[in-house]
Amino acid sequence: MPIALYRIDDRLIHGQVVVGWGQPLNIGFIVLVDDNVACCDWEQDLYRMGVPPEMQIIFADVTSAIRDHASYASDPRRGLLVVPDITTMQRLIDGGPSIR
Numbered sequence: 743m744p745i746a747l748y749r750i751d752d753r754l755i756h757g758q759v760v761v762g763w764g765q766p767l768n769i770g771f772i773v774l775v776d777d778n779v780a781c782c783d784w785e786q787d788l789y790r791m792g793v794p795p796e797m798q799i800i801f802a803d804v805t806s807a808i809r810d811h812a813s814y815a816s817d818p819r820r821g822l823l824v825v826p827d828i829t830t831m832q833r834l835i836d837g838g839p840s841i842r
Contacts, residue, residue: 745814745821748841752826755789764797770819771798775807776826804830808837
């Protein structure tokens with residue numbers, strides 16, 4: 743199943759993402775793409791606290807998100823991919839994934 747939503751949001755994961763988008767879209771996983779968060783266990787732990795146990799959260803830097811995009815898009819669950827800013831989304835798009 744394709745990723746149901748690509749979102750640019752500098753707050754990354756918060757109530758609107760989880761409750762406002764995640765639950766109505768029946769999201770099974772969230773891919774958080776941010777180079778800084780991807781290498782910081784402490785920040786990852788903070789974001790995990792905002793995600794219910796039935797939703798998996800995947801932390802990725804831009805390079806790994808480009809590499810793994812096909813596996814996200816082919817996951818049988820619905821996914822949501824969130825980036826912090828337009829520059830990060832542009833880097834992801836320029837890297838090759840087909841994002842509509």
